[in-house]
Amino acid sequence: MKTVLVTGGAGYIGSHCCKAFAEAGWSVIAYDNLSRGWRDAVKWGPLVEGDICDAAAVSAALRQYKPDVVAHFAAYAYVGESVERPELYYRNNSFGSLVLFEEMLKVGADKLIFSSTCASYGVPVRSPIDEMHPQSPINPYGWSKFIIERMVDSLSFAHGLNAVVLRYFNAAGCDPDGEIGERHEPETHVIPLAIEAAVRPGRIFTVNGTDFDTRDGTAVRDYVHVTDLARAHVLAGEKLLRDKGVDVYNLGTGTGTTVKELVDAVNRASGSRVPVAYGPRRAGDPPALVAAAGKAYRELGWVPEQSGIDRIVETALAWYRSR
Numbered sequence: 634m635k636t637v638l639v640t641g642g643a644g645y646i647g648s649h650c651c652k653a654f655a656e657a658g659w660s661v662i663a664y665d666n667l668s669r670g671w672r673d674a675v676k677w678g679p680l681v682e683g684d685i686c687d688a689a690a691v692s693a694a695l696r697q698y699k700p701d702v703v704a705h706f707a708a709y710a711y712v713g714e715s716v717e718r719p720e721l722y723y724r725n726n727s728f729g730s731l732v733l734f735e736e737m738l739k740v741g742a743d744k745l746i747f748s749s750t751c752a753s754y755g756v757p758v759r760s761p762i763d764e765m766h767p768q769s770p771i772n773p774y775g776w777s778k779f780i781i782e783r784m785v786d787s788l789s790f791a792h793g794l795n796a797v798v799l800r801y802f803n804a805a806g807c808d809p810d811g812e813i814g815e816r817h818e819p820e821t822h823v824i825p826l827a828i829e830a831a832v833r834p835g836r837i838f839t840v841n842g843t844d845f846d847t848r849d850g851t852a853v854r855d856y857v858h859v860t861d862l863a864r865a866h867v868l869a870g871e872k873l874l875r876d877k878g879v880d881v882y883n884l885g886t887g888t889g890t891t892v893k894e895l896v897d898a899v900n901r902a903s904g905s906r907v908p909v910a911y912g913p914r915r916a917g918d919p920p921a922l923v924a925a926a927g928k929a930y931r932e933l934g935w936v937p938e939q940s941g942i943d944r945i946v947e948t949a950l951a952w953y954r955s956r
């Protein structure tokens with residue numbers, strides 16, 4: 634049986650990946666400091682409570698569990714917060730990743746799956762965005778991830794680190810079995826906030842910006858179901874067991890959805906109307922991010938199966954109601 638150590642395994646995407654790896658027959662260890670994760674989201678193996686910035690704790694976990702693959706999700710991931718407090722992002726994400734990678738190399742753990750982001754592209758110069766698109770982030774979160782990607786390249790060249798870098802577009806939806814879901818505190822993500830406004834009396838959903846150069850003036854994102862993302866990690870893990878080097882894949886669907894279209898989808902799924910207000914753009918938000926993900930389809934054999942916007946909203950709403 635192969636073992637994967639999942640940093641950030643108590644978080645939203647990390648916990649869904651723990652489930653996918655366990656279902657594929659892997660032994661799963663979650664490594665998380667619970668700063669933004671949830672103890673009860675760790676259900677498919679032990680939780681090691683530790684910080685990626687703590688070299689001794691990382692080293693102890695690697696030595697104890699000897700993972701075949703490390704899947705590295707642990708990070709802060711709010712675009713808006715990163716604009717206000719960039720130092721948090723460079724320390725926790727960029728420095729923390731360096732500590733993790735150094736400790737991995739010291740113990741000979743040389744296979745990494747890294748959670749990168751379409752936020753590393755910045756404002757696209759062409760769309761859909763393929764992996765060769767220039768990376769020029771417009772927020773510190775995107776830069777913190779860009780820096781980690783460059784570290785991965787350099788450590789691969791110098792020390793033989795092998796990696797699959799996955800640039801996710803917008804993770805969305807929840808486990809269709811309802812075992813885990815999207816939980817951020819504070820919640821800043823568009824789908825849970827729109828659902829909350831639809832379901833809880835008195836809540837109003839604010840559209841951030843109506844003057845983007847998009848089909849209805851609101852921002853376009855490529856929403857991809859978290860369960861589809863999770864499956865891509867298992868395929869990436871299997872690839873790492875076969876191949877050496879560094880490979881980069883976009884994970885998205887190729888279909889963009891505007892904020893207004895999302896609100897329509899939440900209206901359809903919930904049977905009520907989201908009360909909407911219109912506000913200014915949020916700092917650091919690109920107008921449109923849509924993936925060209927053909928490389929992942931071709932090379933990993935990954936096909937998104939649950940990423941239609943209605944299915945995403947349906948699973949997110951079911952999770953919300955179950956709580």
Ligand SMILES: NC(=O)c1ccc[n+]([C@@H]2O[C@H](COP(=O)([O-])OP(=O)(O)OC[C@H]3O[C@@H](n4cnc5c(N)ncnc54)[C@H](O)[C@@H]3O)[C@@H](O)[C@H]2O)c1
Binds near residue numbers: 647707
């Ligand atoms: N949510 C998205 O749409 C999206 C898109 C692209 C990339 N990503 C990336 O995917 C990863 C997971 O995102 P998420 O939405 O699940 O976030 P999340 O906040 O739900 O999960 C992150 C987890 O990492 C843990 N963590 C943070 N700092 C840590 C540290 N120093 N040491 C140990 N654990 C730490 C948190 O406690 C949390 O459980 C992140 O790397 C994020 O940048 C997310």
Ligand SMILES: O=c1ccn([C@@H]2O[C@H](COP(=O)(O)OP(=O)(O)O[C@H]3O[C@H](CO)[C@@H](O)[C@H](O)[C@H]3O)[C@@H](O)[C@H]2O)c(=O)[nH]1
Binds near residue numbers: 802821892915
């Ligand atoms: O109440 C809200 C919340 C969000 N939005 C807008 O909806 C879009 C999507 O926002 P959000 O759900 O916060 O996602 P992103 O800001 O795109 O960031 C997510 O997706 C990125 C990839 O695009 C990841 O890297 C980040 O970690 C993840 O938080 C943006 O235009 C937001 O301004 C609103 O209009 N109203």
